[in-house]
Amino acid sequence: xxxxxxxxxxxxxxxxxxxxxxxxxxxxxxxxxxxxxxxxxxxxxxxxxxxxxxxxxxxxxxxxxxxxxxxxxxxxxxxxxxxxxxxxxxxxxxxxxxxxxxxxxxxxxxxxxxxxxxxxxxxxxxxxxxxxxxxxxxxxxxxxxxxxxxxxxxxxxxxxxxxxxxxxxxxxxxxxxxxxxxxxxxxxxxxxxxxxxxxxxxxxxxxxxxxxxxxxxxxxxxxxxxxxxxxxxxxxxxxxxxxxxxxxxxxxxxxxxxxxxxxxxxxxxxxxxxxxxxxxxxxxxxxxxxxxxxxxxxxxxxxxxxxxxxxxxxxxxxxxxxxxxxxxxxxxxxxxxxxxxxxxxxxxxxxxxxxxxxxxxxxxxxxxxxxxxxxxxxxxxxxxxxx
Amino acid sequence: xxxxxxxxxxxxxxxxxxxxxxxxxxxxxxxxxxxxxxxxxxxxxxxxxxxxxxxxxxxxxxxxxxxxxxxxxxxxxxxxxxxxxxxxxxxxxxxxxxxxxxxxxxxxxxxxxxxxxxxxxxxxxxxxxxxxxxxxxxxxxxxxxxxxxxxxxxxxxxxxxxxxxxxxxxxxxxxxxxxxxxxxxxxxxxxxxxxxxxxxxxxxxxxxxxxxxxxxxxxxxxxxxxxxxxxxxxxxxxxxxxxxxxxxxxxxxxxxxxxxxxxxxxxxxxxxxxxxxxxxxxxxxxxxxxxxxxxxxxxxxxxxxxxxxxxxxxxxxxxxxxxxxxxxxxxxxxxxxxxxxxxxxxxxxxxxxxxxxxxxxxxxxxxxxxxxxxxxxxxxxxxxxxxxxxxxxxxxxxxxxxxxxxxxxxxxxxxxxxxxxxxxxxxxxxxxxxxxxxxxxxxxxxxxxxxxxxxxxxxxxxxxxxxxxxxxxxxxxxxxxxxxxxxxxxxxxxxxxxxxxxxxxxxxxxxxxxxxxxxxxxxxxxx
Numbered sequence: 021x022x023x024x025x026x027x028x029x030x031x032x033x034x035x036x037x038x039x040x041x042x043x044x045x046x047x048x049x050x051x052x053x054x055x056x057x058x059x060x061x062x063x064x065x066x067x068x069x070x071x072x073x074x075x076x077x078x079x080x081x082x083x084x085x086x087x088x089x090x091x092x093x094x095x096x097x098x099x100x101x102x103x104x105x106x107x108x109x110x111x112x113x114x115x116x117x118x119x120x121x122x123x124x125x126x127x128x129x130x131x132x133x134x135x136x137x138x139x140x141x142x143x144x145x146x147x148x149x150x151x152x153x154x155x156x157x158x159x160x161x162x163x164x165x166x167x168x169x170x171x172x173x174x175x176x177x178x179x180x181x182x183x184x185x186x187x188x189x190x191x192x193x194x195x196x197x198x199x200x201x202x203x204x205x206x207x208x209x210x211x212x213x214x215x216x217x218x219x220x221x222x223x224x225x226x227x228x229x230x231x232x233x234x235x236x237x238x239x240x241x242x243x244x245x246x247x248x249x250x251x252x253x254x255x256x257x258x259x260x261x262x263x264x265x266x267x268x269x270x271x272x273x274x275x276x277x278x279x280x281x282x283x284x285x286x287x288x289x290x291x292x293x294x295x296x297x298x299x300x301x302x303x304x305x306x307x308x309x310x311x312x313x314x315x316x317x318x319x320x321x322x323x324x325x326x327x328x329x330x331x332x333x334x335x336x337x338x339x340x341x342x343x344x345x346x347x348x349x350x351x352x353x354x355x356x357x358x359x360x361x362x363x364x365x366x367x368x369x370x371x372x373x374x375x376x377x378x379x380x381x382x383x384x385x386x387x388x389x390x391x392x393x394x395x396x397x398x399x400x401x402x403x404x405x406x407x
Numbered sequence: 408x409x410x411x412x413x414x415x416x417x418x419x420x421x422x423x424x425x426x427x428x429x430x431x432x433x434x435x436x437x438x439x440x441x442x443x444x445x446x447x448x449x450x451x452x453x454x455x456x457x458x459x460x461x462x463x464x465x466x467x468x469x470x471x472x473x474x475x476x477x478x479x480x481x482x483x484x485x486x487x488x489x490x491x492x493x494x495x496x497x498x499x500x501x502x503x504x505x506x507x508x509x510x511x512x513x514x515x516x517x518x519x520x521x522x523x524x525x526x527x528x529x530x531x532x533x534x535x536x537x538x539x540x541x542x543x544x545x546x547x548x549x550x551x552x553x554x555x556x557x558x559x560x561x562x563x564x565x566x567x568x569x570x571x572x573x574x575x576x577x578x579x580x581x582x583x584x585x586x587x588x589x590x591x592x593x594x595x596x597x598x599x600x601x602x603x604x605x606x607x608x609x610x611x612x613x614x615x616x617x618x619x620x621x622x623x624x625x626x627x628x629x630x631x632x633x634x635x636x637x638x639x640x641x642x643x644x645x646x647x648x649x650x651x652x653x654x655x656x657x658x659x660x661x662x663x664x665x666x667x668x669x670x671x672x673x674x675x676x677x678x679x680x681x682x683x684x685x686x687x688x689x690x691x692x693x694x695x696x697x698x699x700x701x702x703x704x705x706x707x708x709x710x711x712x713x714x715x716x717x718x719x720x721x722x723x724x725x726x727x728x729x730x731x732x733x734x735x736x737x738x739x740x741x742x743x744x745x746x747x748x749x750x751x752x753x754x755x756x757x758x759x760x761x762x763x764x765x766x767x768x769x770x771x772x773x774x775x776x777x778x779x780x781x782x783x784x785x786x787x788x789x790x791x792x793x794x795x796x797x798x799x800x801x802x803x804x805x806x807x808x809x810x811x812x813x814x815x816x817x818x819x820x821x822x823x824x825x826x827x828x829x830x831x832x833x834x835x836x837x838x839x840x841x842x843x844x845x846x847x848x849x850x851x852x853x854x855x856x857x858x859x860x861x862x863x864x865x866x867x868x869x870x871x872x873x874x875x876x877x878x879x880x881x882x883x884x885x886x887x888x889x890x891x892x893x894x895x896x897x898x899x900x901x902x903x904x905x906x907x908x909x910x911x912x913x914x915x916x917x918x919x920x921x922x923x924x925x926x927x928x929x930x931x932x933x934x
Contacts, residue, residue: 028877035870039859046860049771050745050764055757076758078765122750123757152750178754 051078054117057094058180060165061141062130064100069133069140071107072098072166074180075115094179096170104144121150126180127157127199128165129215134227134235142206142233145199155199156184159227161217161238173221187216190223190245206233209366210351214239214247228339228347231370236343243335249277249296250332250348258303261327265319268307272300272324272387281353285361290377292350296332297384300324302391311390321387332381346374439532445549448532449476452547455536462539467497476547483542485561493546493557525558537615564589570672570694572839578714582672587617587691593674594621602626603681605689608639610653614646618653621677621687621696628684628916631881635686635699650690650697657699659880664844667880669698669705676710682923684916686881700880700916704900707731709837712903721902727835728901734833735845738775739856739864741825745771747860759821766816772857774818778826779849781808786830883915 060072080093101107173182205213570582658667855863878885
């Protein structure tokens with residue numbers, strides 16, 4: 021009984037002491053906080069940086085009120101500084117409340133800044149205790165980040181959420197994890213970071229960064245989708261292509277994407293074979309071919325494979341020649357498959373290794389269904405050509 | 408230290424024994440034998456019952472002189488029976504052989520005249536007085552050194568009604584009354600076995616209340632039984648008005664916010680608990696029967712759980728378990744989220760909160776405390792008020808507090824939702840007293856959340872859980888049925904297993920004979 025009381029006393033004391041070990045007493049009422057929903061980062065003139073913020077305006081958030089200006093219940097604030105913390109400090113002169121970054125959902129990066137490099141920005145954002153990793157990052161192709169924050173969005177009450185949802189919709193992954201994934205890519209030797217790029221309300225593709233975190237170029241939207249297949253994030257997509265034999269366009273709803281990457285190291289040179297497979301449903305058939313015939317479907321399937329193989333190979337070739345940067349995380353695959361050789365290769369991977377690698381892409385898709393109707397409705401029974 | 412405590416114990420026992428001896432003989436009652444002269448005895452009783460206007464002395468004259476004096480307390484005696492069975496035979500018919508010829512008139516009356524089941528003779532004055540006070544009728548007979556006591560008790564009682572505090576849709580609908588005999592009858596009616604024991608202890612110097620310790624002799628956990636017995640026998644008090652007095656005097660952790668003894672108004676609940684080896688304490692004059700030991704999980708079990716279909720009941724149990732934590736934590740979580748950790752909320756939810764809280768002048772903690780106090784006030788007023796005024800309270804509560812405060816911008820709408828959800832959750836617990844303890848703990852939790860955020864809530868929960876696991880009710884761990892090593896004990900906790908699967912009694916209380924229902928009784932059309 022005595023030892024028990026002792027234990028009770030001790031645990032009570034420990035609990036009491038724990039009241040004082042808290043580091044930060046982060047108590048701010050909701051109506052004393054300025055909730056920053058999104059941040060825009062831009063390169064200013066003469067080496068300065070500009071930080072712009074979209075802040076929720078509580079009085080406009082109620083369900084009954086009509087939004088007064090274009091961005092609805094959200095205020096736009098912009099400030100300039102020598103570096104990021106400086107600019108953020110200057111924003112405090114304009115905002116009467118405690119600036120709360122914990123709900124910041126998106127970081128927009130102006131193209132100018134992206135070309136200058138993101139190193140300073142990453143330093144600040146990874147040091148700040150308030151920052152959360154669940155943040156989307158978007159490069160504004162051919163524009164400034166602050167303009168993106170001023171725009172209204174057609175569907176969303178919270179404008180910045182629109183960008184996250186768009187990103188999620190085309191990216192397959194949740195946009196929330198972008199900042200974390202970006203940091204992982206930055207730290208890895210076998211992948212170089214890429215970010216989704218947008219212009220206005222439209223997703224334009226993917227921004228490619230080199231190892232100095234400077235923007236070197238973009239992947240187009242089609243390339244971004246193809247890249248996503250290779251990196252394993254694609255969930256479903258509708259491919260539309262011309263079938264030369266039938267002289268018509270065909271759309272295939274494609275899903276169940278799989279990839280199988282095999283690597284070989286020959287004389288310190290990487291041979292990479294990417295085998296891609298997917299399942300497709302015929303969704304639109306603009307040619308005058310009866311898809312009820314199995315061999316016609318097989319023709320479409322072969323054309324689809326050839327089309328994909330060509331666009332994939334072109335894309336890989338373009339990134340190799342134009343950027344020389346591994347945007348497909350292939351280095352990580354080599355790292356996993358040949359960990360010992362990788363030690364010698366990793367330092368050179370993003371300079372020459374990827375550029376010199378021999379990469380082949382093979383695509384194997386199967387068309388499973390031809391949709392509800394077999395014959396295009398606009399054709400009569402006798403019209404079908406039998407090519 | 409140990410030796411010292413033993414010594415004090417010893418002294419305490421000595422004192423107890425002394426008091427024990429003293430207790431049976433209250434000071435103003437003469438401790439003597441009865442006289443042969445009836446007038447002397449009557450005078451003695453008249454002295455004792457001086458100014459007790461409800462005590463009736465009724466002299467019956469046979470052959471011109473006072474032979475018999477009847478003493479009883481008016482209102483506690485079945486007068487009709489007394490007249491028919493006692494008075495008429497003596498007055499009209501007389502003793503069969505005539506008074507003169509009998510040797511002992513008392514014997515004669517007892518044997519031949521009185522058609523009453525319960526009768527006995529007493530010869531000591533203090534006994535006589537107790538019997539009269541215990542609603543019996545005393546016949547003082549001239550020339551006898553003994554008095555005849557007739558059991559004609561007819562104490563006014565309430566009829567058996569539905570249990571008001573534990574209503575149910577299915578299952579037995581009768582509740583205990585204030586009469587101890589009615590109550591024991593209701594229990595005996597269910598268990599027709601000599602195993603059901605009612606051990607009687609008299610407690611209270613003035614009230615001399617009958618306290619029955621009830622158990623099933625074959626199943627009861629003897630250590631619990633001994634503990635209950637010794638604790639009840641140790642009680643020294645002037646009067647017991649309700650079983651709550653007993654509860655406060657026998658519970659293990661009087662300063663704990665958690666109830667250590669269960670109480671119930673339903674005979675079926677008592678029996679179900681006895682069948683698990685527990686002990687019940689029935690107090691005369693109280694419809695609330697105590698059950699010991701109480702465990703945490705017992706607090707989540709309603710009587711109806713065993714009458715409804717088990718799948719539904721399991722769902723309700725999970726709901727209740729969730730509501731338990733909601734009733735404890737919801738306001739604290741709301742305060743911690745909005746003032747400390749808004750980053751943990753979904754963006755749209757946060758924005759709704761922001762919009763709603765924009766105008767409120769108080770910090771969230773103060774707002775929560777205000778509303779909680781207001782809610783408790785409404786609840787309290789609703790209970791104490793005469794029923795006719797009750798609706799006024801709810802109108803004022805709902806309209807004035809709920810709507811006007813929000814419209815005026817003094818209280819934010821989410822806070823009203825949070826507080827009312829919490830209130831409903833705390834009422835959803837089947838044991839009212841258990842709900843009260845959680846309702847009480849809500850306030851320290853709220854203060855912790857308001858000062859330290861989630862960290863404070865975690866500290867508070869740790870302290871609470873530490874306290875809970877150290878509690879013992881009559882030697883049985885409060886959190887005890889959660890021994891994960893014994894799966895059988897878990898069959899009646901969060902999930903209520905069907906009765907054909909609960910083959911063993913909860914072994915935490917069982918010493919032997921733990922089989923309850925033989926295996927293999929799963930109903931099936933094949934058999």
